[in-house]
Amino acid sequence: MTKRVREYRPGSAFPGVIGRTVDESTPAWPAPLRAKQGAPDVIVIVLDDTGFGHLGCYGSPIRTPNLDRLAAEGLLYTNMHTTALCSPTRSCILTGRNHHSNNMAGITEISTGYPGYTGVIPFENGFLPEMLLRHGYATFAIGKWHLTPAEQTSAAGPYDRWPLGRGFERFYGFLGGDTHQYYPELVYDNHQVDPPKTPEEGYTLNEDLADTAIRFIADTVQVAPDRPFFLYYCTGAMHAPHHVPEEWSDRYRGAFDDGWEAYREQVFRRQVDLGIVPEGTEMAAHDPDVPRWEDLPAEERRLYARMMEVFAGFLEQTDHHIGRIIDYLETIGRLENAIIMVISDNGASAEGGPTGSVNENKFFNYVPESLEENLAALDDLGGPKYFNHYPWGWTWAGDTPFRRWKRETYRGGISDPFIVHWPAGIRTSGEIRRHYAHAIDILPTLLEALGIEPPASIRGVAQSPIEGTSFAGTFDNAGAPERRTTQYYEMIGHRSIYHDGWKAVCPWPGPSFTEGGAFGQPISAETLRDLDARGWELYNLREDWAESRNVAADHPEVLQELITLWYIEAGKYSVLPLDGRGVERFAEPRPQITPDRKRYVYFPGTQGVPENTAVRVLNRSHVIAAITDIPPGGAEGVLLCHGGNTGGYTLFVQENRLHYIHNYVGSRVFHLVSGEEVPEGRVVLSYQFEKNGEPEIKKGKGAPGTARLYFNEQMVAEMDLPLTTPILFGLGGSLTCGRSGGSPITPAYTPPFPFTGTLHRVVVDVSGERIEDHEAEIRLALARQ
Template structure:
């Protein structure tokens, strides 16, 4: 394939629609902004609302339940759409491009296989090297310390090459490794294209960053999340990221007003956001280093770059934020007094910090809600495309509806490659996404992706031709829910939900879901609910499962029998 472009996916983690600078945020992301100015910014890209499910869509072009990824792999159960094992008939883009002479590299977060398969005992067929990637450097789970990461190199665990005291940070290490993989091959075969899937841990918790990066934002968030949201929304209108007549979604019932917080609570929350902003800017800086490397090697102009986040901003810091995210997952939040004692350590090696819900809500401006939920705050994310050699348009916005399952079909489209019918002897399933390459140089082109379902932990939605129906579970907010998050759904619940709790929005005219039209357009709502069930039947969504704790506690097949003793050998 003479002249074939390189392909670079950069997948952010837990980064909201209103957090890149080019999407109106006050957080500085100059290198991403340059990619937007030299390429295309999409304002209507959608994800699944959670990391493993979204990442499976990005790499296969198929919907997450069809990938067995209804939720993160740690919540796998025995149902086909929920078992956490991406079937081999759903080939990865890496496997597809490997057949066409590409070098393939996976760098950063994987989180695409059952947890019990992550040890040195394997099996290795669902590790990156088993799914079409020739080289891997990163971590296998959902998150890791940026200072002391759990690193895997190809198929074996390794120690970080340096310590935090020596200046080590995971993001820098990942970018260094990505550049070395590319350089290794290009110096031998300079015309051989590469596919790099770069997935930094940013900006998932822990929000770890050198203190000087956080200190750049000292005092910048003292006005609070209400002010952030108002100012970001105004900038989004100025930039054209949202329509001039758009309405900002209303205050979230789970988020207190900034003024209602005590001075100490405001001081802690502001510092947590300073650390987060520093983390994002630090990541942008190292992406800039990768871009500079591509320019120096003459590869930049003919590299198709797609930048996306896997879901909206995360609410896993709880209402008040936390210095240790594990406290949130164990429903054991620390007190404000305890948190304040560590305020100067936030972002450092002794914390595993995450900001409070207020910043989550603000980070998804102008949308409502957040990660794990299928309102637009959970599923509408930043998306940039940059390819100077293949796209004439520069600095333009595209508002066509798209979903991350469209990324693989788009890459194949621009490469002139048909999706393979077999990979390593396994007959392949059809792709579920559609190409949006026709929008690259035609801002007025209609979207070819007309219908998209969503289901995440019982929270459901569907988009169809500019309309959007949402059925929240266990309620529109935690404050309004009659049951706690993670409550299992019974058949009686399901009947009640379908009869009374679906909401309807005309998102072509109301992007932020501010006017529920379920009563005025009952016929349209019934049509949308029926369409959701049609799509659910196609893609292994049933049975709908709203449980969380029960799924975590479910016993899963293990590599070995339970043991009470282990023998550790040197060098292992």
């Protein structure tokens, strides 16, 4: 007969009996942490760069049957708001605090040294999984993270702000802002891994993430079926690169040939018919930055239509794999009592520029897109060769019926799709909710639905107040009072505030780039005074739902009250100082986990060293020296590389020749090859770049210089580099040693292309010393081996 296990609450007195021997004693066990019986599973799905007018259930012609199903069986919200950018919104979702309270004013890569801007989320702002762990939940994060300071995402850590350091028990995804959908840079828990398949074998990230989510769920429920789980599922879609096999994109052949104005009209009519947009709403006017479709040359229309076909196929494929998770939950009987929330982190993205892009990295390096290059890429869009993104016209269309887009605090940037599905807990279905809400309200809503109080402390750290407000009362009551009456917004200098049906907006650099100038302009004190005097707009959202009529001149007293209120909120939540700079913030000096140095040493097998922690060779003289033993018959493979097909450099041996390639943002390739074969035996294979001019950053040009290759002290090749990459090799580009990782920097080889000789180490010297010192370094290296 099975003996009953006696349990007691950990920390309380032992209730058993302790005698001299076991037969005189009675055991008792500290009770394991168990969830409340019947506790629902929680799934938060975060789409990336998906506009208000992109999902089928929000009026789009793009097919999203699985998300539509969630809306039809649950609730569709029309007044959910985000921060206008990804990392800040994600921090709001997981903490219930405003993004500046989380020190997440922008993405981590543009952090600055001010409270509210450091990119370091304080531990007193606890994460939802940290709270749910205390109540017996299993916790999984899948997909995009982008909440760890960029300088802390290497294998050197620290790991306390990685997913497993903030309450998730398991993680599979990528740490940065985006990644290649065919060659992703994947992290499993706390270590980097390669994708399980190649693109040639049919790999796509969407399928991989869904497979892993299903596996994580299965691992838990088959062993502990009574244990609820929290799944934080963040697709790389619909962020660039818009990558999807042709079988998906070709389903939309010809669907967008009528252009972006036609798309907006079609979606707007359907939104009104569905009741998503109130009757009498006036759609926002044609954006000044977007050309009229009918005025474009035929070849441009063909290119832009194909870019949207790829986007649409990508979204349908994303929906399909989300549907696989939903179907699995239904199969195992977990769908009924699962709270599923679906949200986008911001509005549609304008990072493709006015003509679209085949390489997002050009945007970050001030390199203008070439229409000719983009047209040449047309037949390969969606495949692994390019890092493509559609043009502004489709961005504007994706945010129907609003104006503007991601990074701006008009409704196009901050009003996002939001769906709640919970059959066991919500008595109604297929209804619309119009209550004003913000991403910070999601956490307190979930806690209320689960019957959980916010903890006073987590791991001994006293917790800050939750700044969000629960909207759980709207689940069963369309007439529930609106609890959020005020919300401030700020993103890269673009400001707005909502209060009781009114909204004031101070756009920066202006209402459009045509009217105000290029994105990323710094804000001086004089400029700010002028903006506060003349730059604010006012909208009555109860009468003008789409922000189409500026009524500032009619209600100056309301506008002044809202401007004052914005500054009050800014003081409360550490919003100041305003910083309108864009790309320049990528190069802002930041604390590193080790002091800055002039000499970096990498060993074979090193992979995934991210941009912010890798040696920075841009715009400076430098030497890359690989200490090798070449066997009889020669060797081949990568010695050191950094980047991917969006740009980077690689030093490698092929066909017994030493090669160096600098891929300039995917547009030009500078290829230097040794004039003679690599000798056998101990040899230092090196590359030297000697800077001979200054960079022109705003023109997209890094420093020019002379490039040379060496076998030991012998120079074997030389060429001039008229320009180099100016700012960065890409948000997803990492450094590897002894092999290639991610997408190929050059088609000259296929990753991973490991080095087949003996590679002892690679030394990168960025001291700027001239060639004489390089030769001394070589002699020293040879003497030590």
